[in-house]
Amino acid sequence: MDVGVLGQYIANGLMLGVIYALVAVGFTLFFGVLDVIQFSHGDVLTVGAFTALATYAALTLAGVASPWAQLAVVLLVAVAAMALLGALIAKYLVLPLRNAPPLNVLLLTLMLGAALRESVRLFYPQGANPKPFPRLLPADALALGSFSLRLDSVLLLIAGVGAIAAVHLVITRTRLGLAIRAVAQDAETARIMGIDFERVVLITFAIGSGLAAAAGVMNGLYYNEINFSIGLLLGVIGFSAAVVGGLGNIYGAILGGFLFAALQTIGAVLLPAIFPGLPSAYRDVFAFAAVIGFMAWRPTGLIAERTAERV
Amino acid sequence: MKKEGVPAFAGTTIPGLAGIAAVAVYSYFFLHAESQAAVLGLVAAAVIGVPVLGRLGWLSRVGASLAQHRAAGRIGIAVALLIVIALFRSEHFAMLMLASVLFYTIACLGLTVQFGYAGVVNFAGAAFFGVGGYTSAVLGAQLPHIAVLVIGGLLAALLGSVLILPILRTRGHYAALITVAFGILFRTFIEVNDALGGPQGLQVKGMNLFGWDLNTPIGEWSFYANYVLVALALAALAFVLVRRLERSWVGLNLDAVRLDETACAVFGIDVARWKILAFTIGNFLAGVAGAAYSMMTGFVAPNSFTFADSLIMVSIILLGGVGSLWGVALAAAIVLVLPEKLQALQEYRFLLYAVLVIIILLARPQGLIPRRARDYFA
Numbered sequence: 189m190d191v192g193v194l195g196q197y198i199a200n201g202l203m204l205g206v207i208y209a210l211v212a213v214g215f216t217l218f219f220g221v222l223d224v225i226q227f228s229h230g231d232v233l234t235v236g237a238f239t240a241l242a243t244y245a246a247l248t249l250a251g252v253a254s255p256w257a258q259l260a261v262v263l264l265v266a267v268a269a270m271a272l273l274g275a276l277i278a279k280y281l282v283l284p285l286r287n288a289p290p291l292n293v294l295l296l297t298l299m300l301g302a303a304l305r306e307s308v309r310l311f312y313p314q315g316a317n318p319k320p321f322p323r324l325l326p327a328d329a330l331a332l333g334s335f336s337l338r339l340d341s342v343l344l345l346i347a348g349v350g351a352i353a354a355v356h357l358v359i360t361r362t363r364l365g366l367a368i369r370a371v372a373q374d375a376e377t378a379r380i381m382g383i384d385f386e387r388v389v390l391i392t393f394a395i396g397s398g399l400a401a402a403a404g405v406m407n408g409l410y411y412n413e414i415n416f417s418i419g420l421l422l423g424v425i426g427f428s429a430a431v432v433g434g435l436g437n438i439y440g441a442i443l444g445g446f447l448f449a450a451l452q453t454i455g456a457v458l459l460p461a462i463f464p465g466l467p468s469a470y471r472d473v474f475a476f477a478a479v480i481g482f483m484a485w486r487p488t489g490l491i492a493e494r495t496a497e498r499v
Numbered sequence: 500m501k502k503e504g505v506p507a508f509a510g511t512t513i514p515g516l517a518g519i520a521a522v523a524v525y526s527y528f529f530l531h532a533e534s535q536a537a538v539l540g541l542v543a544a545a546v547i548g549v550p551v552l553g554r555l556g557w558l559s560r561v562g563a564s565l566a567q568h569r570a571a572g573r574i575g576i577a578v579a580l581l582i583v584i585a586l587f588r589s590e591h592f593a594m595l596m597l598a599s600v601l602f603y604t605i606a607c608l609g610l611t612v613q614f615g616y617a618g619v620v621n622f623a624g625a626a627f628f629g630v631g632g633y634t635s636a637v638l639g640a641q642l643p644h645i646a647v648l649v650i651g652g653l654l655a656a657l658l659g660s661v662l663i664l665p666i667l668r669t670r671g672h673y674a675a676l677i678t679v680a681f682g683i684l685f686r687t688f689i690e691v692n693d694a695l696g697g698p699q700g701l702q703v704k705g706m707n708l709f710g711w712d713l714n715t716p717i718g719e720w721s722f723y724a725n726y727v728l729v730a731l732a733l734a735a736l737a738f739v740l741v742r743r744l745e746r747s748w749v750g751l752n753l754d755a756v757r758l759d760e761t762a763c764a765v766f767g768i769d770v771a772r773w774k775i776l777a778f779t780i781g782n783f784l785a786g787v788a789g790a791a792y793s794m795m796t797g798f799v800a801p802n803s804f805t806f807a808d809s810l811i812m813v814s815i816i817l818l819g820g821v822g823s824l825w826g827v828a829l830a831a832a833i834v835l836v837l838p839e840k841l842q843a844l845q846e847y848r849f850l851l852y853a854v855l856v857i858i859i860l861l862a863r864p865q866g867l868i869p870r871r872a873r874d875y876f877a
Contacts, residue, residue: 219672303857306847476680
């Protein structure tokens with residue numbers, strides 16, 4: 189295979205990996221503090237992307253022309269709005285079900301996801317159609333032989349890695365992070381130590397949902413198009429990535445995100461090479477089949493959650 | 500509904516039969532209602548009336564009476580259904596709705612065995628339904644249709660068996676991921692597979708049982724009436740199968756596996772074996788229902804078997820009350836018929852389901868008709 193095409197695949201794979209990792213980190217954070225799966229996470233991402241789009245439209249009306257200013261405001265509004273939404277979801281939908289069977293929370297958030305998705309489709313103007321997402325990053329490309337490196341991809345990649353690194357720093361280096369880790373380890377004991385449990389949970393949900401909004405904006409900037417159902421697949425992929433990496437572990441989520449992107453890329457490159465005539469659309473089939481096979485091999489993910497069952 | 504709450508006069512069959520009659524009359528008016536105002540009025544009547552009746556204690560009388568006279572109750576329900584079918588025999592829409600409700604009930608009974616009894620979650624119900632549908636599309640022209648139905652079920656069970664190993668090795672959220680991934684994998688696969696018609700799907704031949712072509716109407720009847728009768732027979736079979744399963748020692752083992760795997764293993768119950776059994780039976784039922792349903796609708800397409808459709812099946816189970824068989828039938832009727840009748844809501848269908856399920860999870864997690872505790876001496 190041509191080196192340039194291969195480079196293109198790798199660049200694309202890395203980009204997908206960062207987006208997946210951002211989503212997966214959210215799943216793993218929520219699971220850490222509350223032991224629940226917040227399945228509407230992917231749709232929070234969609235709502236974040238559409239919030240960004242609406243903000244962009246408002247900015248254009250207001251006459252702000254500088255793409256950098258637009259980008260900053262759009263990103264800020266989307267992240268802040270989704271952080272708020274995430275905290276609200278935690279407070280009014282997830283926390284009240286704390287003592288219910290875990291499956292009820294899974295179902296509730298699945299349904300909430302469906303409700304968010306449908307609301308975007310029905311209530312955003314022409315929400316059922318794919319929407320063009322503005323190009324806010326410079327479109328210059330650096331030609332390296334047959335491989336052209338898009339500047340916006342590089343910037344997005346750096347921003348994504350930066351966001352994950354920032355969250356990692358917050359979790360490992362701050363008092364807040366200490367509180368989050370304490371709640372994740374043992375909520376009961378954390379409370380005895382004077383940690384405000386509900387506050388920590390709400391902040392964690394806010395951080396995770398903010399990351400999802402960032403991922404939504406990145407996804408929009410990269411593909412220049414969003415639609416109401418992007419969150420469904422991204423949510424499932426992010427969940428798969430978090431589970432494959434090992435729920436509750438932030439490194440696992442990052443690893444899982446890149447692993448899933450690698451699987452998709454391998455599926456897109458190798459399948460047509462091995463079986464000529466097979467459309468590359470099979471790459472998702474391949475990736476999900478690989479996830480199912482992987483779960484049979486490592487049932488609790490790469491970096492396994494340590495469980496001891498109290499009988 | 501506890502034993503001590505049963506009033507003294509519950510010994511007669513009258514409250515039970517009156518309850519069945521009331522539901523039948525209500526369904527008649529509901530299916531008959533043409534104007535949106537009438538439909539909305541009936542919905543409002545149910546939303547307000549049922550809690551009021553519950554407050555007055557009438558519902559528990561009906562429940563107690565039906566619990567004591569199971570045979571009379573079943574015959575009453577069958578007669579009531581047949582009367583409703585006879586009244587609507589020439590109306591395509593009502594018959595199509597009834598048949599769809601019955602086919603979905605069969606599929607959801609399958610999911611009940613998995614989820615309600617053994618506690619194996621399955622978020623790919625629509626995928627197994629779809630396996631059955633595509634089986635009848637591909638084999639419908641070559642084999643006798645009774646065999647196609649069975650093969651549809653067997654293929655769904657066989658495909659499901661691919662998931663058994665990962666499901667057995669995982670628990671809780673990890674197991675949920677496997678079925679979610681499978682559901683999406685299945686849909687993507689049929690969408691990109693040109694041999695199976697791609698996104699456009701395939702045509703399916705109408706059902707033909709032992710020379711009886713169901714697509715030819717009998718006299719003035721709608722041809723859907725034929726499907727209603729077949730669906731009713733299949734649903735009755737599935738119902739009896741699942742009910743017998745529940746009441747047998749198999750059901751006891753399944754319940755034990757759901758409630759506490761560790762304790763089961765300690766008592767020598769083979770957890771893996773019962774999970775495999777429940778998962779296989781459930782997928783078989785979903786496959787059979789899918790095969791029959793597709794013969795009725797005449798085509799299959801990837802868009803009918805999406806993750807959202809799997810979620811609808813799960814919400815039917817939850818709405819009815821996890822593990823409750825009559826609950827499944829009632830919830831299937833509500834979830835499928837209500838949006839079709841309320842044209843204004845058609846567009847908002849998924850949003851409505853989603854909000855409804857969220858409210859139920861928050862306010863009444865046991866469902867509309869909660870499953871009763873086992874009672875072998877009634």
